[in-house]
Amino acid sequence: MFFEIEKDSLTEGMSKIVPITERRSPLPILTHALMEVKDSVLSITATDLEVGIRVIYNCQDANDGFATVPARKFSEIVKELSSGPVRIELADRFRIKITSGRSSFDIAGMDPSDFPAWANIEEVETHEIPCEKIVHMLDKTIFASSNDDSRFNLNGVLIEKNETQTRFVATDGHRLALIDEEIDIPLDLKVIAPKKGLLELKRLLEGQKDKAEIGFDHKNLVVKTPKAMMTIRLIEGDYPDYLRVLPTDKAKVILAKRNSLLQSLKRMAILTSDRNRGVNVTIKQDQIEFSVNHPDLGAANDIIEVDYKDEEQINLILNVAYMMDAISNIELENIHIEYYKEGAPIKFITGLDSNYFSIVMPMRK
Numbered sequence: 001m002f003f004e005i006e007k008d009s010l011t012e013g014m015s016k017i018v019p020i021t022e023r024r025s026p027l028p029i030l031t032h033a034l035m036e037v038k039d040s041v042l043s044i045t046a047t048d049l050e051v052g053i054r055v056i057y058n059c060q061d062a063n064d065g066f067a068t069v070p071a072r073k074f075s076e077i078v079k080e081l082s083s084g085p086v087r088i089e090l091a092d093r094f095r096i097k098i099t100s101g102r103s104s105f106d107i108a109g110m111d112p113s114d115f116p117a118w119a120n121i122e123e124v125e126t127h128e129i130p131c132e133k134i135v136h137m138l139d140k141t142i143f144a145s146s147n148d149d150s151r152f153n154l155n156g157v158l159i160e161k162n163e164t165q166t167r168f169v170a171t172d173g174h175r176l177a178l179i180d181e182e183i184d185i186p187l188d189l190k191v192i193a194p195k196k197g198l199l200e201l202k203r204l205l206e207g208q209k210d211k212a213e214i215g216f217d218h219k220n221l222v223v224k225t226p227k228a229m230m231t232i233r234l235i236e237g238d239y240p241d242y243l244r245v246l247p248t249d250k251a252k253v254i255l256a257k258r259n260s261l262l263q264s265l266k267r268m269a270i271l272t273s274d275r276n277r278g279v280n281v282t283i284k285q286d287q288i289e290f291s292v293n294h295p296d297l298g299a300a301n302d303i304i305e306v307d308y309k310d311e312e313q314i315n316l317i318l319n320v321a322y323m324m325d326a327i328s329n330i331e332l333e334n335i336h337i338e339y340y341k342e343g344a345p346i347k348f349i350t351g352l353d354s355n356y357f358s359i360v361m362p363m364r365k
Contacts, residue, residue, distance in 0.1 A: 001065025002089040003037050005057060007081050007100065013055040014075035016204060016228065017046035020053050021071040032068040034115045035088070039064070046071060047116055051197040052231040053204070054118065060085075066112040069096050077105055119231050124222045125186045126215035131208040131225070133183055137168045138202045140179045140356050143325050145195045146172035153237040157198055159221075160190040169242055175322045176242060176345075177329070177358040185214050192239055193221050197232030204228060246359070247345055251338035252314070254283055255307035258333050262324060264290055264302045269320045271297045277321050278363045283314040283339070306337075314339050317363040318346065326358040 014033070022030045025048075034045040042059040045052065067090040074096075078086065081100040089097040094109040138157070146154035151173070158169040165180045166187075201223060205212060213224040221232040268279045271292045282289040286308055291301035326348040327335060338347040345359035 001035075001037055001063055001067050002087065003040075003042060003059040003062035004085045004087045005042060005059040007078065007083055007086050009057045010078050010086055011075075013042075013044050013057055014071070014078055016055050017044055017053050018071050018075045019200060019203070020046040020048055020051055022048050023072070029068065029110055029114045029116070031070060031072070032110055032115070033071040033074070034112055035067050035069060037062045037064050045115070045118060049116065050194065050233045051200055052116075052119065053200065054229045056227055056229075061087075065090060067094070067096055068109045068112050068115055070107065070109070073107065074098075077107070119217075119220060119222075121215075121217070121220070121222045121224075121229065121231060124215040124217050126213035126222065126224060127184050127186050128211040129183050129185065129214050131205040131210060131212050133181060134212060134214070135202055135205050137166075137179050137181055138198055140329050141168045141170040141177040142195060142198055142202070143170070143329065144172060144175050144177040144358060145170040147195075148172070153192060153235060153239055156192045156194040156235050158190060158192055158239045158242070159185070159187065161185060161187050169239075171240070171242060173240075174319065175326070175358065175360045176245065177326075177356075178242075179356040181355065185216075187216055190239065191216060191221070192235040192237065193232055194235050197221070197230075201230060201232065204230060245345060247338070247340040247347060249340045249344070251340050251347070252308075252310050252312070254288070254337040254339065256288065256304070256335050256337060257306075258327060258330060258335050260304045261288075261327050261335065264288075264304050265320055265324050265327070267302055268292050268300060269324070271300050272320055273297070277319045278317045279320045279323075281314075281316050281318050283308060285309065285311070316342075316346070317365055318360055319363060322360045323348075326360055329358065330356075 017033055036043045040062045042057050043054050045054040087099040091097050096107050096109045098105040141157055160167050166183045166185050167180050169178045215222045223230040268290045271294050280291040287303050288306050289303045293299045330350050332350045336349045345361050347359045349357040
């Protein structure tokens with residue numbers, strides 16, 4: 001096997017697949033990328049057995065075949081080469097020769113027959129969806145998914161649909177984010193897609209103006225673009241009944257400015273610690289007061305103006321990082337904060353009929 005390809009194309013392809021490869025793995029082949037040349041088309045594949053990605057580029061002066069390369073080292077080498085064509089050639093004992101101008105490298109590969117088989121996704125039903133729409137929905141939800149490996153069913157985003165809309169939901173048990181969009185995906189049942197895979201999908205699709213094909217088989221989320229294919233193994237298990245925690249009572253509404261809220265919370269966050277991110281929140285007529293009292297770091301308070309006319313004063317403790325995440329993901333300047341009753345979640349929303357909102361559970365006093 002041998003081929004030539006422009007350095008920029010090879011650098012771009014490796015940048016997409018390297019994050020998938022394992023730094024250390026009980027299966028050394030998972031630290032490698034599989035290169036296949038067929039009819040002057042190069043495909044580069046990486047997988048960690050949970051997420052798989054394949055990128056496709058045209059190449060020149062090619063002879064068909066397979067080879068594997070240590071993904072991270074190969075990527076580092078290519079990145080430092082001079083601009084122009086790069087020649088890749090498979091030598092004896094799976095060694096890989098890399099030549100560009102006066103630079104040459106000889107690195108050790110592995111037997112490509114040991115590389116995990118690529119899933120058969122050709123017959124998976126897919127629908128075209130704008131890449132920007134998928135990235136938007138992931139941006140609005142994925143931050144709220146759990147990082148706790150013991151709660152595997154919360155380590156991702158719930159995807160479900162009705163007749164006209166597709167819904168993404170994420171929660172870690174302390175906060176929740178939900179968005180509805182009028183996109184059509186070929187999905188009959190609810191599925192949970194893992195956070196790691198969705199972050200890689202978001203990275204793959206960011207900046208693309210065209211459409212991606214989205215589909216599902218019984219185990220995987222399948223994504224296809226003109227230059228790439230991706231499979232993400234779905235999480236098995238039941239997602240919590242999130243509808244039970246969504247407030248249904250009549251709310252007291254506080255109208256606030258997004259930037260004022262964020263700046264005030266950033267000031268308060270300075271005197272919180274990793275073990276205690278709680279901030280005291282006092283809401284009264286036309287103002288919110290945030291305060292922090294840390295036994296080791298000190299105390300701070302800040303007051304901002306809001307639109308709140310109710311005579312009832314509201315006192316609660318909220319996680320400052322969760323509030324900042326919720327507010328940061330609202331793009332409009334006017335934010336509605338909805339308070340229902342003591343102990344109930346606080347909702348952050350752009351308007352009363354918004355298709356996106358997030359909620360934060362109050363902390364115990």
